[in-house]
Amino acid sequence: MSQATESDVTEDGVIESVSGPVVKAVDLDARMNDVVYVGHEGLMGEVIEIEGNLTTIQVYEETSGVSPGEPVESTGSPLSVDLGPGMLDTIYDGVQRPLDVLEEKMGSAFLDRGVDSPGIDLERTWEFTPEVEEGDEVSRGDVVGTVPETESIDHKVMVPPDALEDDETAEVVSIESGNFTVTETVAELDNGEEVTMRQEWPVREQRPTKNKYTPRTPLVSGQRILDGLFPIAKGGTAAIPGPFGSGKTVTQQSLAKFSDADIVVYIGCGERGNEMTEVIDDFPELPDPQTGNPLMARTCLIANTSNMPVAARESCIYTGITIAEFYRDMGYDVALMADSTSRWAEAMREISSRLEEMPGEEGYPAYLAARLAQFYERAGYYENMNGTEGSITAIGAVSPPGGDFSEPVTQNTLRIVKTFWALDADLAERRHFPAINWNESYSLYRDQLDDWFVDNVADDWPELRQWAIDVLDEEDELQEIVQLVGKDALPEDQQLTLEVARYLREAYLQQNGLDEVDRYSPPEKTYRILQGIKSFNDEAFEALDAGVPVEEIQSVEAAPRLNRIGTTPDDEADEFVSDIEESLAEQLRELY
């Protein structure tokens, strides 16, 4: 997090009471949302309520042992993050303290209290290459130069939004290439403004942009059921609700690994420590399918696990989205995953109840819906201040109690997001993964993204998808009858439809997130698998029309090989499908 220097610290207050993460102080001269240091150990906190002389603070660290009478100091500035090169390939806690630095400073694997650290390394130098020249006019947000942040990403150094008024320009009076730390001036403007690589930004405030557009490009996820049936746009919003163990985290991680975003911000909000460790272990090893570079080179991780202080869990979402906005400002497509937004909502609830606020539905504060909406509103496809286009795609996991979607967090989220990937315990139990229920899920972006798929993958992408949806719908209806009378009681054509639907489920919708090949399915392969199943469908129905009994069609040898396309390497998949198609035609035609 952004660090206040000693001299910023102003008036002292005195602790009046302590109850878990909520501390009240008297005589503190601070504004709403100011960062304060609490007690002798200087625990970091934020002002969340002011009533007369009494200031309420949420503390981002454990408060055991803190007592009334201890001092509180205000920094006079709101909770902010440090923005600049070095955020990628880094793991932060909920208030942007780098976890590796904390480990070093604390000298222990356990998180101690009262240790602070800047969000970006103030000492490290970066190689700066100017993009403008002396004498050029720049306005706010304009890129003055770049530094190679990681092997995948060039970090753009921008004129801070608060350096100039909107529409105001300034002349660059000096700029030079060379190695600089993030606090050294890389460019000077004629209004006296000194541009450095580091910007500070209050996390609860959206960074300014010029325009917000309707998104028309998909965030290609490499997940068949998503790209194929429920695609999300770059700049779109999605919710993944589901009971425990249904696959929210695996889905989010798959998106973080394989989606064609430039930058990934992954927020582990109130979830497991080991899941973050897994990401830290895997991402430096795994190649980004777009660039071939390690995934970590485009990733920023924020980990405030379930046992870390609850107030920092409340703030981690804001820390994450502010970092995402900064990369969007540079013109990048950012994908942000929040796992889980329910834990964030619960953190709000916990703080709210300690404040004895009037509880709304199920004890959540009345402002729950507003906060959720504000968060997802910061996503979108934007025209930036500097004229570039960038996007933030926000994907939130939701963990409804008892897996019941009627609860407030799920419901309020669904009112905002445009993509709904409903996870289903029943599918997960039978190890149908991803356990996304195709009857309940939807994407409101589907139609506006069709053009892209038609232009880039196949002309009949929408038609083929519709065919698959129709078959699955029909299966759903037929299953109800089967539950009553058994499959054999159905007419033969319906039995065959069930067989086709089974291949749709097993060969197309199912995708093994843990298989080295299957975990990522490029759109061409996704399309080709569907084509293969359609070929089976067409050949099989022809055979049926020619009088071949359905049992014989079902036992045709080539058909089960459809299930193996997923695990066939991408460059062999096309040939493999052609091969199946040929064998199918041959074997089925032999029957009549």
Added chain:
Amino acid sequence: MKEYKTITEISGPLVFAEVDEPVGYDEIVEIETPDGTTKRGQVLETSDGLVAIQVFEGTTGINRDASVKFIGETLQMPVTEDLLGRVLDGSGRPIDDGPDIVPEERRPIVGEAINPYSREYPEEFIQTGVSGIDGMNTLVRGQKLPIFSSSGLPHNDLALQIARQATVPEEEEGDEEGGSEFAVIFGAMGITAEEANEFMEDFERTGALERSVVFMNLADDPAVERTVTPRLALTTAEYLAFDKGYHVLVILTDMTNYCEALREIGAAREEVPGRRGYPGYMYTNLATIYERAGRIKGEEGSITQIPILTMPSNDITHPIPDLTGYITEGQIIVDPDLNSKGVEPPINVLPSLSRLMDDGIGEGLTRGDHGDVSDQLYAAYAEGEDLRDLVNIVGREALSERDNKFLDFAERFEREFVEQGFDANRDIEETLDVGWDLLSMLPKQALNRIGEEYIEEYYQEDEAEAVTADD
């Protein structure tokens, strides 16, 4: 250390007292009742002039004349390797007539969170000898894998079986010296004396007690004490694992009683209750227990947790199992129907899950076909299970030959794979071989989750024919 006689209110497990000097949040309090007994408690809320105290041993006997003493520190657990072999009460005091415990160190029981950056991802296969676990929901070192059960089911037998049989196969073969030692920490919360005896007898019979530390809070012990028992147990576990290099298995039972105690305190504080009356912060609170498991980079030892909980009305959506499942790395479900069928252990594998399984199994760890076999067994058992409902309506004759095979499969899966008794110790080879015996009764083409090379190697052709011939 100041003493007060300023109690203003007593309400359920809570005592409120006036103070004229600041008292720290979470600090330990000693309350002496007029008849001379001392009770311990903890500061729940502190403000200028007034503190709220939760009393571990219950407030019976406390009145306005009781004296209140603030110790000036938070609750600590005295730790030493000498704790191994000892039996303590739910507050950490010895109850086994053994010698005094001379601590090497005293540690605050509110453990600090492990820095996620410092964790090491758990991936070392623990063989429990139970097929329903090893084959289908593999446990690894450093995992937290609870048993979800119901009253009257043999979850204790299963936990004991795991504690008895758990080994790491590689180490067994390798040099004994190199590997770390194994220790068991048993934290009982509100279990009956009879259950406690069951555990103690087994520990004594097998000699496990010597390498165990037992914390006992029984059903007739104070409920509020249950909120500290697991933290004492885990503080001890962390010391043994990360200071002394032990591989520690922590069994906590029954987490349901722990949660009831939380609810009781919440109600006494007149908090706004969350779902079904449990506190809104129960998720966070449980996380500060369950997350104290794992491995740390550069450390020898590990903490593996097997918490046991009984699901009220066998309802998995009840807040206790629900919030637990959202924190732990899977769950093993003990099922009443299988139990009444006589399946021992009655593990229902379908809703069970081990999230850390995938990295702990496969070539070089267990066996190359392990993942595929387990996936296929799941899919086939689920299919067979579905057909059971249908067969009740339409009868077996109305089902296709394929369906009938899946029905038979489900039956045999329960009888031969899951069922093994509480004394049998199957190694992973044996578990997988039983799996193949069963899979081989299905047609080859139906094995769509298994790599062709494994079908080639393990599928038993004659098995399938034999079954067909029977029909």
